[in-house]
Amino acid sequence: MSALQKGPDEAAGGERRAPLLELRQVSVRYPVGGRRRLTAVDAVDLRVHEGETLGIIGESGSGKSTIARAVLGLAPVSSGKLLWQGEDVSGFDRAQRREFVQAVQMVFQDPHSALDPRRTIAQSVREPLDVMRRGVRGSRQEVAMQALADVGLTAEIAGRYPHQLSGGQKQRANIARALVTRPRLLICDESVAALDVALQAEILNLLQDLKVNYQLTIMFISHDLSVVAHLADRMNVVYLGQVVEDATTTSMVDQPRHPYSEALLSAQPHVNLHEETNRIVLTGDIPSPLDPPPGCRFHTRCQHAIDRCATTTPELTEALPDHWAACLRTEELYGLTGRAKELI
Amino acid sequence: MTATPTSSRPKVAAPLLEVEDLSLSFRSGSGEARVLHDVSFSVGSGEIVGLVGESGSGKTVTSLALAGLLDPRTAVTSGNATLNGEPLLGRGSANRSDLPLAMIFQEPMTALDPVFTIGSQLMETLTHRQGKSRKEAKREALVLLEQVGISDPRARLASYPHQLSGGMRQRVMIAIALACAPRLLIADEPTTAVDVTIQAQLLELIKRLSVERDMSVLFITHDLGVVAETCDRMITMYAGRIVEQGEVEQVLSKPRHPYTAGLLAALPSPETRGRTLAAIPGRVPPPTQVVTGCVFAERCDHRADECGEPQDLAGSTHQVRCVRSAELTLIGAQRLEVGR
Numbered sequence: 001m002s003a004l005q006k007g008p009d010e011a012a013g014g015e016r017r018a019p020l021l022e023l024r025q026v027s028v029r030y031p032v033g034g035r036r037r038l039t040a041v042d043a044v045d046l047r048v049h050e051g052e053t054l055g056i057i058g059e060s061g062s063g064k065s066t067i068a069r070a071v072l073g074l075a076p077v078s079s080g081k082l083l084w085q086g087e088d089v090s091g092f093d094r095a096q097r098r099e100f101v102q103a104v105q106m107v108f109q110d111p112h113s114a115l116d117p118r119r120t121i122a123q124s125v126r127e128p129l130d131v132m133r134r135g136v137r138g139s140r141q142e143v144a145m146q147a148l149a150d151v152g153l154t155a156e157i158a159g160r161y162p163h164q165l166s167g168g169q170k171q172r173a174n175i176a177r178a179l180v181t182r183p184r185l186l187i188c189d190e191s192v193a194a195l196d197v198a199l200q201a202e203i204l205n206l207l208q209d210l211k212v213n214y215q216l217t218i219m220f221i222s223h224d225l226s227v228v229a230h231l232a233d234r235m236n237v238v239y240l241g242q243v244v245e246d247a248t249t250t251s252m253v254d255q256p257r258h259p260y261s262e263a264l265l266s267a268q269p270h271v272n273l274h275e276e277t278n279r280i281v282l283t284g285d286i287p288s289p290l291d292p293p294p295g296c297r298f299h300t301r302c303q304h305a306i307d308r309c310a311t312t313t314p315e316l317t318e319a320l321p322d323h324w325a326a327c328l329r330t331e332e333l334y335g336l337t338g339r340a341k342e343l344i
Numbered sequence: 345m346t347a348t349p350t351s352s353r354p355k356v357a358a359p360l361l362e363v364e365d366l367s368l369s370f371r372s373g374s375g376e377a378r379v380l381h382d383v384s385f386s387v388g389s390g391e392i393v394g395l396v397g398e399s400g401s402g403k404t405v406t407s408l409a410l411a412g413l414l415d416p417r418t419a420v421t422s423g424n425a426t427l428n429g430e431p432l433l434g435r436g437s438a439n440r441s442d443l444p445l446a447m448i449f450q451e452p453m454t455a456l457d458p459v460f461t462i463g464s465q466l467m468e469t470l471t472h473r474q475g476k477s478r479k480e481a482k483r484e485a486l487v488l489l490e491q492v493g494i495s496d497p498r499a500r501l502a503s504y505p506h507q508l509s510g511g512m513r514q515r516v517m518i519a520i521a522l523a524c525a526p527r528l529l530i531a532d533e534p535t536t537a538v539d540v541t542i543q544a545q546l547l548e549l550i551k552r553l554s555v556e557r558d559m560s561v562l563f564i565t566h567d568l569g570v571v572a573e574t575c576d577r578m579i580t581m582y583a584g585r586i587v588e589q590g591e592v593e594q595v596l597s598k599p600r601h602p603y604t605a606g607l608l609a610a611l612p613s614p615e616t617r618g619r620t621l622a623a624i625p626g627r628v629p630p631p632t633q634v635v636t637g638c639v640f641a642e643r644c645d646h647r648a649d650e651c652g653e654p655q656d657l658a659g660s661t662h663q664v665r666c667v668r669s670a671e672l673t674l675i676g677a678q679r680l681e682v683g684r
Contacts, residue, residue: 059539059540059541059542060510060539166627167399168627196398196399196566197398197566197567197568197607197610197611198398198606198607198610198623198624199398199623200610200612201610201611201612201621201622201623201624202623202625204612204621205620205621205623208620223539223540224540225540226569226611226612226613226614227612229612229613229614229617230612230613230614230616230617230621231612231617232617249614249617250614253614263541264540264541266544267540267541267543267544268540268569269540269543269544269547269567269569269570269572269573269574270569270572270573270613271568271569271571271572271596271608271611271677272613272615272677272678279544281541281544281545281548282541282544282545283545285509285511285512285542286539
């Protein structure tokens with residue numbers, strides 16, 4: 001098994017088209033004074049296939065938002081490659097760049113601060129088109145109004161200012177703004193975290209409808225496992241800037257192969273009781289990315305850590321078919337079925 | 345209902361906190377907005393009671409009224425609330441400090457003072473509320489920090505809030521609350537701002553402290569999962585009214601109010617993947633809107649003619665404010681009979 005240390009898709013078998021978006025060994029580092037650098041994203045490999053919803057989950061400080069920002073060019077890619085439909089984004093000419101920028105749009109977490117308080121909703125939603133100078137003004141307005149209608153906002157609301165809208169309406173407006181350029185990839189960064197459960201359900205339903213109607217591929221970033229598990233086809237678990245597990249949602253939820261994913265799943269409070277569950281409560285906080293632990297970065301909080309974990313850095317390996325985990329002990333802990341706790 | 349599968353601790357007959365017909369209005373230029381309507385509930389000794397609802401349902405304002413944190417110039421309260429027999433409402437701030445009540449908030453960074461060390465804030469409470477000398481206060485502060493699970497408490501006394509992580513700050517807030525030797529802890533969304541792994545730690549801590557100190561907790565949250573894991577009883581609020589209350593097991597497995605059932609159905613999970621979630625259309629009516637009948641009716645799937653009539657909170661241990669509750673079959677959470 002350890003010989004199979006390649007990226008998740010190469011071993012998936014069958015001819016798959018180039019992913020819509022691919023991150024290859026992407027790192028994002030920030031200088032933090034002196035000679036020190038903070039590595040927010042560390043050599044991350046990631047693939048988003050056309051039509052797929054990819055969930056990215058992790059605690060705050062895990063670097064999940066930085067991944068999204070790096071894709072959009074809002075964070076500096078220090079090393080590694082960003083591929084759009086198999087082509088290196090850094091090699092794009094002006095026209096390609098322009099196309100890429102329109103094809104990737106983002107919906108942010110806080111619906112209020114993402115809208116300009118001095119512009120009407122229609123102006124804000126039209127703004128990306130104005131910036132791109134697409135078509136004439138009249139047609140831009142038409143596109144904006146159509147996008148607003150598609151997210152369930154009336155023409156009356158289009159003339160209002162953000163403070164006159166509820167949280168749910170504002171988030172709909174943000175989604176409409178992301179849609180006007182007809183993106184192919186929509187990145188949602190904690191887009192429902194600020195909403196109540198009833199509103200959250202509405203926005204999640206809306207995203208699913210839009211995914212079909214606009215033929216979207218979605219990258220959904222969240223710390224909330226139940227939201228990601230509801231929406232995503234595939235999940236990537238991120239810890240301290242590294243992907244520690246990559247699997248289909250079903251496989252991840254049913255049989256996590258990394259102790260961190262298992263702990264995250266176990267920590268999620270749930271109203272449904274399935275079985276006598278033994279909750280895994282991780283001790284301590286996520287370590288500082290300024291000074292990440294050596295070896296496996298999770299070993300300081302892992303209940304299964306052994307000496308080797310502090311010295312050897314685990315690579316993503318295929319623990320189950322199309323299910324990748326970066327843990328030295330995954331085979332030993334989980335075997336082919338069952339969960340780690342049975343071993344202890 | 346003496347014992348439930350979720351809780352093994354005995355319930356004391358006389359409740360610690362009793363709230364009767366608590367009503368609250370805010371005076372403003374344009375008139376009065378009534379935000380609480382005859383809210384009555386109790387919290388037993390050592391019991392953890394969850395208060396749930398959407399934003400605007402009145403759960404936070406209930407706790408602020410009980411803690412005496414509302415401005416008496418604009419907030420008009422009526423009704424009764426007693427803690428251990430002592431009246432809570434209409435007290436001046438001067439004679440509030442001897443009440444065995446403490447509160448923790450959602451965002452510990454804004455609740456802690458950024459320019460003072462953890463130690464000085466903790467010791468201030470101890471000297472002020474318990475009349476301890478500085479030396480005693482310091483000793484006690486170390487004990488409290490240890491109790492809330494802060495490692496190396498001696499070093500932490502000299503830390504400023506910004507030097508701590510979100511989870512640590514909330515632990516410090518809990519330590520400061522404990523310094524008031526509370527019989528009742530009001531926790532207003534204490535885990536909403538932290539990660540799920542830290543949330544699990546804090547929930548365990550609050551549960552443990554509740555048992556160890558026989559401390560009651562009024563736990564305000566919008567997260568039904570948290571209620572399921574933490575609370576003994578729960579109260580669902582909607583538009584300033586209690587619409588349902590009862591033992592957590594009962595309410596979650598067999599909700600009797602369509603609003604509680606709606607909140608449950610709106611929860612995403614791995615099992616709901618690929619399906620449309622049952623959203624609750626519409627919004628909580630603004631407090632200025634006068635409603636005579638069921639306040640939830642305009643968003644309710646089960647609305648009928650009789651919903652226009654005024655509704656009472658009916659039932660003994662599992663109370664519900666819905667005239668149709670007897671004829672409705674609402675879907676609850678799937679909970680096994682066995683306890684945890």
